[in-house]
Amino acid sequence: MEIRFYNTLTRKKEIFKPINKGKVSLYTCGPTVYNRAHIGNFRTFIFEDVLKRVLQLVGYNVKHVMNITDVDDKTIKKAHEENKKLNKITSKYTSEFMEDLQALKILPADLFPAATDHIQNMIEMISILIENKNAYVADDGSVFFSIDSINDYGKLANLDLKRQKQTDRVAADEYTKDNPRDFALWKAWKVEDGDVFWDSPWGIGRPGWHMECSVMSTKYLGNHFDIHCGGVDNIFPHHENEIAQSCAALGTEFVNIWMHSEHLNxxxxxxxxxxxxxxxxxxxxxxxxxxxxxxxxxxxxxxxxxxxxxxxxxxxxxxxxxxxxxxxxxxxxxxxxxxxxxxxxxxxxxxxxxxxxxxxxxxxxxxxxxxxxxxxxxxxxxxxxxxxxxxxxxxxxxxxSFLKDKTVIPDEIAKLVAKRNEARKDKNWELSDLLREELKEKGWIVEDTLDGSKCYSA
RNA sequence: GGCGUCGUACCCAAGUGGUCCAAGGGAGCAGUUUGCAAAACUGUCAUUCAUCGGUUCGAAUCCGAUCGACGCCUCCA
Structure with missing residues (x-):
C-alpha cells in the first residue's frame, strides 16, 4: 500500500518508505512539564495518535518515543515561584499529562524519556560538537552552536537568514555569541537557577532546550529514523536547531520525514x-x-x-x-x-x-x-x-476511538430511570418528561424504544 | 521587512484541472415511528467555491491583482 505524508522538509507529500521493512521509528515532541497542558497541545498529540494508529492498522510495527522536557527556563521559573524543588513541579505535571493522555484515549508511547535523565548523553554530544568546531565555549561557560559552521542552516524553516529582519528579541540577546542567532547547547549556571545545575567540562549549568531531543531520539531510535513530529511552532527554532546539531554531531542522515500539525485557535x-x-x-x-x-x-x-x-x-x-x-x-x-x-x-x-x-x-x-x-x-x-x-x-x-465504553449506570440514575418508567406506565407524561430533563442535567440521556428505555451517559 | 498558510452552503468541513451543474457532520424544513414527548431513521437543503481579471476545449482547482483572516522570523503543540 502506498502511504503518503507531507514532509515539512520538502514541503510536499512524499511516498513513505520505512528505513527498516515493516517497522517505523517515530519521535514526537512531548510536553514541557511546568503547567497543565491544554486542548491546543492535545491537538498535536491526537494527530500523532492517529498517525501511529494508522501505521499500526496497515501493519507496521511502530516504535514511539515521546520526550518529557523537565528542565528549562519555565520549569525552573515555576519551581522558583512556588518555592519548590524542580522535580516536585515536573513530576506533578508529568503525571497530570499522563492522566490527560489516558482520558483522551491516546495510546501511550513506548518510552517517555526525561531530559534530566540524559544530561550525561547531552554533554557527550556537546563535546563532539566542540571538537568538530561546530560549537564554542563563551566567556561565562555557556556553549553555543555556531550556525555559520554549517551551510544549510534554515532549511527546515525555509529561512534565508541574510534577508531576515533582526527582531528585538534577537538583538537583546547575549553579546558573547559570535553570531546573534547562535543558540545555546549548554547554559552556564545563573543565580536564579538555584540548585538546578549539573557538572560539565565547561562548569556547572544545564542543557539548552534543543539538546534533549537530538540526544534522546537518536539514543532510542538510532541516528537515522523515520518520522519526527510536533506542532508547527516547533519548526523554528526547535526542529531547525535539532537538525543542525544532530547532523553536525553524528555526521549521518537524521530524520526522513518531519510532520507538523497546525494550531488550534x-x-x-x-x-x-x-x-x-x-x-x-x-x-x-x-x-x-x-x-x-x-x-x-x-x-x-x-x-x-x-x-x-x-x-x-x-x-x-x-x-x-x-x-x-x-x-x-x-x-x-x-x-x-x-x-x-x-x-x-x-x-x-x-x-x-x-x-x-x-x-x-x-x-x-x-x-x-x-x-x-x-x-x-x-x-x-x-x-x-x-x-x-x-x-x-x-x-x-x-x-x-469514538465508540464509548459501556458505562456502568450509577444507582441514583437507575432509580430515576425506574421512577420515570413508572410514570410512563401511568401515562403521566408531564412527570416523565420532567425526570428526563433531570437526568439530562445529570449528564445522562434516556431514550424510549420498543424494547423499553435505554440510558447512556452524554 | 522576509517566509508561509488560508478564505467552499446558516455553522463546521472534504475536494486542488474533466467521473464535482461540489463529499460528510450539525442546524433548518418535510416525512416514518412515537406518548400530539424525546431519541432514532429517511428525504430535502451550494448552477456555486472571497472579489476581479487571465490561461485552457474545460477551473473551486493553474496564473495575476485586490480584499480579508491567521502563523513563524530564538517562550510556544
Whole structure:
C-alpha cells in the first residue's frame, strides 16, 4: 500500500518508505512539564495518535518515543515561584499529562524519556560538537552552536537568514555569541537557577532546550529514523536547531520525514499559555464533554489546517459521535461478527494513508452508515452485510476511538430511570418528561424504544 | 521587512484541472415511528467555491491583482 505524508522538509507529500521493512521509528515532541497542558497541545498529540494508529492498522510495527522536557527556563521559573524543588513541579505535571493522555484515549508511547535523565548523553554530544568546531565555549561557560559552521542552516524553516529582519528579541540577546542567532547547547549556571545545575567540562549549568531531543531520539531510535513530529511552532527554532546539531554531531542522515500539525485557535487566535486563552482536559470533561467528543473535534479537520475551537463544535461533535455509537449498537442487536470488509473500507484506508485525511475518511464512514440504516429500515440488510458493518466500525474505531465504553449506570440514575418508567406506565407524561430533563442535567440521556428505555451517559 | 498558510452552503468541513451543474457532520424544513414527548431513521437543503481579471476545449482547482483572516522570523503543540 502506498502511504503518503507531507514532509515539512520538502514541503510536499512524499511516498513513505520505512528505513527498516515493516517497522517505523517515530519521535514526537512531548510536553514541557511546568503547567497543565491544554486542548491546543492535545491537538498535536491526537494527530500523532492517529498517525501511529494508522501505521499500526496497515501493519507496521511502530516504535514511539515521546520526550518529557523537565528542565528549562519555565520549569525552573515555576519551581522558583512556588518555592519548590524542580522535580516536585515536573513530576506533578508529568503525571497530570499522563492522566490527560489516558482520558483522551491516546495510546501511550513506548518510552517517555526525561531530559534530566540524559544530561550525561547531552554533554557527550556537546563535546563532539566542540571538537568538530561546530560549537564554542563563551566567556561565562555557556556553549553555543555556531550556525555559520554549517551551510544549510534554515532549511527546515525555509529561512534565508541574510534577508531576515533582526527582531528585538534577537538583538537583546547575549553579546558573547559570535553570531546573534547562535543558540545555546549548554547554559552556564545563573543565580536564579538555584540548585538546578549539573557538572560539565565547561562548569556547572544545564542543557539548552534543543539538546534533549537530538540526544534522546537518536539514543532510542538510532541516528537515522523515520518520522519526527510536533506542532508547527516547533519548526523554528526547535526542529531547525535539532537538525543542525544532530547532523553536525553524528555526521549521518537524521530524520526522513518531519510532520507538523497546525494550531488550534481560540476565537481566531492561537491558544497558548502565554495568551491565557486556554482550556484544559479536566475543565472540558467537567463541562460535560466526553473524550470522544473532544477527539472528534480534533480529528474532524485535517491536521495541517488551522482549527478554531468552540462549544458549538463540541455540540456538533457530540451528535456525530452519538450517531456512530447508535448504529453500532443497532447492528449489535442484529448479528454477530464476521471477518470480511465492505468495499468502503478500502476507500476509508486510502483516505487515511493519503496524509491522514481524517475528514474524508469520516465522510466515507458516514456515507456507509447511512446506507446501512437504509437497508435496516427496508429490512434488506443481510447477515453478511451486518457483520461487515460491525467489522468496519470496529476497524474505524481502532483509528478514531469514538465508540464509548459501556458505562456502568450509577444507582441514583437507575432509580430515576425506574421512577420515570413508572410514570410512563401511568401515562403521566408531564412527570416523565420532567425526570428526563433531570437526568439530562445529570449528564445522562434516556431514550424510549420498543424494547423499553435505554440510558447512556452524554 | 522576509517566509508561509488560508478564505467552499446558516455553522463546521472534504475536494486542488474533466467521473464535482461540489463529499460528510450539525442546524433548518418535510416525512416514518412515537406518548400530539424525546431519541432514532429517511428525504430535502451550494448552477456555486472571497472579489476581479487571465490561461485552457474545460477551473473551486493553474496564473495575476485586490480584499480579508491567521502563523513563524530564538517562550510556544
Amino acid at each position: 481560540m476565537a481566531d487566535e492561537k491558544m497558548s499559555k502565554s495568551l491565557g486563552n486556554i482550556k484544559t482536559i479536566p475543565e472540558l470533561l467537567d463541562d460535560g464533554h466526553s473524550a470522544e467528543s473532544l477527539r472528534y473535534v480534533l480529528i474532524s479537520s485535517h491536521y495541517r489546517s488551522k482549527l478554531s475551537f468552540s462549544s458549538n463544535k463540541l455540540d456538533d461533535a457530540r451528535k456525530a459521535v452519538h450517531r456512530i455509537n447508535d448504529i453500532y449498537n443497532r447492528l449489535q442487536g442484529i448479528i454477530s461478527d464476521g471477518n470480511s470488509f465492505p468495499n468502503e473500507y478500502d476507500q476509508f484506508i486510502e483516505a487515511l494513508v493519503d496524509d491522514l485525511n481524517t475528514p474524508k475518511a469520516l465522510g466515507i464512514l458516514f456515507n456507509y452508515l447511512k446506507e446501512l440504516n437504509r437497508k435496516i429500515d427496508n429490512d434488506k440488510l443481510t447477515d453478511e452485510e451486518s457483520s461487515r458493518g460491525i467489522l468496519f466500525i470496529k476497524k474505524a474505531d481502532e483509528i478514531f
